[in-house]
Amino acid sequence: xxxxxxxxxxxxxxxxxxxxxxxxxxxxxxxxxxxxxxxxxxxxxxxxxxxxxxxxxxxxxxxxxxxxxxxxxxxxxxxxxxxxxxxxxxxxxxxxxxxxxxxxxxxxxxxxxxxxxxxxxxxxxxxxxxxxxxxxxxxxxxxxxxxxxxxxxxxxxxxxxxxxxxxxxxxxxxxxxxxxxxxxxxxxxxxxxxxxxxxxxxxxxxxxxxxxxxxxxxxxxxxxxxxxxxxxxxxxxxxxxxxxxxxxxxxxxxxxxxxxxxxxxxxxxxxxxxxxxxxxxxxxxxxxxxxxxxxxxxxxxxxxxxxxxxxxxxxxxxxxxxxxxxxxxxxxxxxxxxxxxxxxxxxxxxxxxxxxxxxxxxxxxxxxxxxxxxxxxxxxxxxxxxxxxxxxxxxxxxxxxxxxxxxxxx
Amino acid sequence: xxxxxxxxxxxxxxxxxxxxxxxxxxxxxxxxxxxxxxxxxxxxxxxxxxxxxxxxxxxxxxxxxxxxxxxxxxxxxxxxxxxxxxxxxxxxxxxxxxxxxxxxxxxxxxxxxxxxxxxxxxxxxxxxxxxxxxxxxxxxxxxxxxxxxxxxxxxxxxxxxxxxxxxxxxxxxxxxxxxxxxxxxxxxxxxxxxxxxxxxxxxxxxxxxxxxxxxxxxxxxxxxxxxxxxxxxxxxxxxxxxxxxxxxxxxxxxxxxxxxx
Numbered sequence: 001x002x003x004x005x006x007x008x009x010x011x012x013x014x015x016x017x018x019x020x021x022x023x024x025x026x027x028x029x030x031x032x033x034x035x036x037x038x039x040x041x042x043x044x045x046x047x048x049x050x051x052x053x054x055x056x057x058x059x060x061x062x063x064x065x066x067x068x069x070x071x072x073x074x075x076x077x078x079x080x081x082x083x084x085x086x087x088x089x090x091x092x093x094x095x096x097x098x099x100x101x102x103x104x105x106x107x108x109x110x111x112x113x114x115x116x117x118x119x120x121x122x123x124x125x126x127x128x129x130x131x132x133x134x135x136x137x138x139x140x141x142x143x144x145x146x147x148x149x150x151x152x153x154x155x156x157x158x159x160x161x162x163x164x165x166x167x168x169x170x171x172x173x174x175x176x177x178x179x180x181x182x183x184x185x186x187x188x189x190x191x192x193x194x195x196x197x198x199x200x201x202x203x204x205x206x207x208x209x210x211x212x213x214x215x216x217x218x219x220x221x222x223x224x225x226x227x228x229x230x231x232x233x234x235x236x237x238x239x240x241x242x243x244x245x246x247x248x249x250x251x252x253x254x255x256x257x258x259x260x261x262x263x264x265x266x267x268x269x270x271x272x273x274x275x276x277x278x279x280x281x282x283x284x285x286x287x288x289x290x291x292x293x294x295x296x297x298x299x300x301x302x303x304x305x306x307x308x309x310x311x312x313x314x315x316x317x318x319x320x321x322x323x324x325x326x327x328x329x330x331x332x333x334x335x336x337x338x339x340x341x342x343x344x345x346x347x348x349x350x351x352x353x354x355x356x357x358x359x360x361x362x363x364x365x366x367x368x369x370x371x372x373x374x375x376x377x378x379x380x381x382x383x384x385x386x387x388x389x390x391x392x393x394x395x396x397x398x399x400x401x402x403x404x405x406x407x408x409x410x
Numbered sequence: 411x412x413x414x415x416x417x418x419x420x421x422x423x424x425x426x427x428x429x430x431x432x433x434x435x436x437x438x439x440x441x442x443x444x445x446x447x448x449x450x451x452x453x454x455x456x457x458x459x460x461x462x463x464x465x466x467x468x469x470x471x472x473x474x475x476x477x478x479x480x481x482x483x484x485x486x487x488x489x490x491x492x493x494x495x496x497x498x499x500x501x502x503x504x505x506x507x508x509x510x511x512x513x514x515x516x517x518x519x520x521x522x523x524x525x526x527x528x529x530x531x532x533x534x535x536x537x538x539x540x541x542x543x544x545x546x547x548x549x550x551x552x553x554x555x556x557x558x559x560x561x562x563x564x565x566x567x568x569x570x571x572x573x574x575x576x577x578x579x580x581x582x583x584x585x586x587x588x589x590x591x592x593x594x595x596x597x598x599x600x601x602x603x604x605x606x607x608x609x610x611x612x613x614x615x616x617x618x619x620x621x622x623x624x625x626x627x628x629x630x631x632x633x634x635x636x637x638x639x640x641x642x643x644x645x646x647x648x649x650x651x652x653x654x655x656x657x658x659x660x661x662x663x664x665x666x667x668x669x670x671x
Contacts, residue, residue: 315510
């Protein structure tokens with residue numbers, strides 16, 4: 001449309017400038033909506049990134065076996081989170097772990113059995129302290145390291161435990177708790193090691209190792225009436241190339257072990273973090289939906305102000321039409337003005353959203369993620385809102401009869 | 411400007427109706443009119459006789475319900491709205507009684523307003539507007555806001571705006587209606603100068619004194635043309651201004667009938 005667009009933009013800028021307070025308040029509606037959406041998306045993407053980057057950091061040769069049939073349904077996946085499965089008996093057994101360990105190219109197998117119960121040191125530990133019964137291989141598979149003492153060792157007395165630094169602080173008031181006794185579900189364990197702080201409460205093991213107590217699988221079984229109930233088996237292959245072969249072999253072996261029933265899940269790569277990231281996505285989705293309501297309110301604000309603006313400038317519309325503006329020109333003029341409001345609000349909201357996200361992230365263990373998808377979403381949404389709520393006032397302006405418009409007083 | 415050229419405007423039995431049912435009335439009830447290029451026409455008549463409606467129809471702001479309006483040899487009924495807007499932009503300049511400047515734009519932006527819809531760049535618009543403002547001796551007022559100008563200045567700005575597109579037809583609706591006699595005189599002088607340059611000017615006015623500037627005077631009554639000084643040949647008209655009172659109603663009607671037959 002020739003150079004008109006440029007002119008409409010100049011015009012919109014001028015009109016917004018001349019009603020500065022009104023325009024700012026209108027933009028604020030969109031700003032708040034876009035800011036909340038940006039914050040939520042940036043934080044949830046950041047959280048997802050944490051998990052997937054952990055999987056990546058492990059070198060791409062990790063596969064995870066989880067109980068339950070594979071499920072493509074998002075909402076079922078949500079309920080499969082290990083933490084929510086406390087009351088379900090796992091379908092994974094020690095026999096499965098043993099079979100997997102015998103598969104060629106498997107370097108390490110770390111079954112995880114997460115128990116819950118009272119944990120007490122000098123002070124009682126928080127109620128939900130996870131107790132993880134596992135094998136020493138977990139150290140390599142999950143990239144854990146001890147800051148003090150040593151990791152679990154099958155050659156030692158089974159009544160020994162390695163605890164996370166935060167648990168150490170909470171139960172003993174210090175990170176140096178080696179040699180002290182911790183009571184787990186009524187049994188006394190001697191602390192032989194304190195883990196290095198990971199600051200990863202969200203990870204593919206679904207265990208915050210900073211707050212966990214690690215004991216050997218045998219002790220775990222003893223605390224669980226002699227049976228084991230594995231929440232997860234972490235498997236490490238000897239190289240990235242062999243991983244796919246290993247996964248096939250695991251599937252075959254487990255299928256045989258489970259008499260042909262597919263009640264387990266072998267996950268690799270991004271699949272590992274999927275249930276968690278899906279949960280984050282679901283939470284983010286719900287929050288975004290709520291934030292979207294504020295955007296709609298903002299859009300209604302734009303529509304309202306544009307209708308006022310059209311009414312105020314009826315005479316100007318008449319003049320412009322008399323001077324040769326077509327209906328399309330008038331529509332474009334007002335539509336661009338509403339777009340300027342919404343996009344202006346959107347850009348401010350996007351920046352503000354990141355500011356808030358970075359502010360919040362100082363209290364969290366992960367950083368918000370900057371990516372083009374969120375920027376596109378923020379700007380796209382504001383363009384859609386501006387068009388959607390701007391089109392009616394603009395069309396209304398264009399439909400004004402020039403003669404009666406000219407007769408109106410300013 | 412010879413008469414062999416297509417007339418600028420031809421109206422055939424033009425009618426305009428307002429209202430519905432009992433409230434229905436004709437603002438214009440059958441006007442036949444031919445306007446040649448280069449004419450300066452003053453339309454007079456009492457309030458409510460349809461002068462402004464006629465002007466709005468001529469300016470394509472309004473449309474007639476019946477009859478034909480041929481502008482430059484083209485019937486406007488056949489034109490799309492977009493095309494009509496284009497004609498308003500290219501061929502028609504409006505001057506209003508109440509000036510109708512956009513109050514939030516300064517003088518130069520007001521004058522360059524019609525150029526926007528021609529698609530000129532900002533620089534070209536400003537240059538052109540500045541030039542025409544200088545011609546109107548308003549060069550020093552370029553960045554004034556309309557409310558900082560006197561009535562006469564505002565109307566001169568409005569005329570400058572009407573002319574910036576170099577239209578062939580200028581429609582003026584009581585251009586001096588809000589001005590004192592001195593300012594009126596200046597404005598009329600400007601219009602007269604434009605007429606000398608060959609523009610077609612159609613002006614609605616209440617003031618009989620102003621008809622001396624016109625080359626042709628039409629009076630309207632109840633939506634019809636009452637009198638018309640059309641009879642004089644163009645060459646004669648341009649150098650001799652005929653005051654309204656010299657044309658009798660009777661003779662004009664008679665001559666009109668003769669012309670029709």
